[in-house]
Amino acid sequence: MNVYEVGSLAEKLSTNVYPGRGIVLGITPDGTKSVAAYFIMGRSVNSRNRVFVQEPDGIRTEAHDPSLMKDPHLIIYHPVREAGCGLIVTNGDQTDTIWEYLAKGESWEAALRTRCFEDDGPNWTPRISGLLAGDGSYKMSILKSADAEGTACARFFYEYPAIAGLGHFIHTYVCDGNPVIPTFQGEPERVAMDNDMNAFAEMLWKNLNEDNKISLFVRYTDLKTGAYEQKIFNKHE
Numbered sequence: 636m637n638v639y640e641v642g643s644l645a646e647k648l649s650t651n652v653y654p655g656r657g658i659v660l661g662i663t664p665d666g667t668k669s670v671a672a673y674f675i676m677g678r679s680v681n682s683r684n685r686v687f688v689q690e691p692d693g694i695r696t697e698a699h700d701p702s703l704m705k706d707p708h709l710i711i712y713h714p715v716r717e718a719g720c721g722l723i724v725t726n727g728d729q730t731d732t733i734w735e736y737l738a739k740g741e742s743w744e745a746a747l748r749t750r751c752f753e754d755d756g757p758n759w760t761p762r763i764s765g766l767l768a769g770d771g772s773y774k775m776s777i778l779k780s781a782d783a784e785g786t787a788c789a790r791f792f793y794e795y796p797a798i799a800g801l802g803h804f805i806h807t808y809v810c811d812g813n814p815v816i817p818t819f820q821g822e823p824e825r826v827a828m829d830n831d832m833n834a835f836a837e838m839l840w841k842n843l844n845e846d847n848k849i850s851l852f853v854r855y856t857d858l859k860t861g862a863y864e865q866k867i868f869n870k871h872e
Contacts, residue, residue, distance in 0.1 A: 641801060644826045648842035653678070653811035656726040658765045659839075660773040660795075661802020661828045668855045669771045670802055670828050672839060673714050673724050676847040681705045686869040687850040692717040693730075694852055699871040709753055709760075715852060720769030720861060722854070726807060727753065727762050743774060744792055751788035752780050758816050759785045763805050771797030771858050775805050775823050793823055797858075802828045836866045 644659065659672040675696070677683040684703045687694045693715035698704040704711075712728040718737045723730050729750045736746035743766050753760040761779035768774075774794050781787040795803060803823035808816045829835040836853040843851070854865040 641825050641827050645838050645842045651810055652844045653808060653847055655807035657806035658724050658763055659802055659804045660765045660767050662771050662797045662799050663828050663830045664800035665830050666799035668857055669767055670855055671722055671724055671767050672853045674843060674851040675849045677849050682710055683849055685710060685849055686871050687852055687867045722767040725764040729762050729764055747776050750778060752778050756785050760807050761818050763807060775803060777805060779818050800828055802826045832864055840868045
């Protein structure tokens with residue numbers, strides 16, 4: 636077993652009908668840019684009725700058709716927000732919790748210790764989060780239920796150096812399931828990055844399941860200048 640094997644995101648996504656929501660952080664093979672990507676998927680009408688909208692400091696989710704919105708509390712949030720030279724990427728409103736803690740000089744771990752998994756039993760969807768630093772290093776976290784009843788929260792934190800060509804991928808679910816969707820297990824997965832942002836973004840969007848994919852955000856940031864380019868895909872366009 637090669638524990639340092641670097642996997643293909645195209646393969647991981649094309650063979651998984653429903654990874655749920657996913658975060659990818661890493662560094663381009665030439666070592667010049669950091670990479671951040673976030674996608675959302677959905678099975679219900681409420682979940683699928685969303686688009687990513689650009690904000691001055693990141694993006695937010697928005698109802699594509701406001702008349703179809705039933706319960707916004709787990710699906711309308713800011714997935715991406717800038718924090719100084721860093722970038723916060725999460726699958727819920729913990730983005731704002733992290734931002735607030737960092738703004739007052741406290742740690743992202745302290746912020747996430749005030750939060751737990753989502754209140755959508757019996758799935759108890761985990762909260763996944765990423766924090767990309769200006770030097771390309773990054774942190775990831777998953778908060779998930781410690782048991783099937785959702786009585787307690789298990790919190791996991793990971794910290795990675797900037798290594799050219801390497802990224803990590805974490806997603807909410809192992810795969811699709813009925814009636815319960817199985818929660819992501821283990822460490823974030825090692826995956827290969829690409830120097831070309833457009834090619835990388837197109838690869839992600841192409842390999843997400845056509846029926847379940849909703850939106851995708853990708854940003855490449857120059858590690859020397861801080862300048863970035865980004866791309867947003869919305870199924871409802």
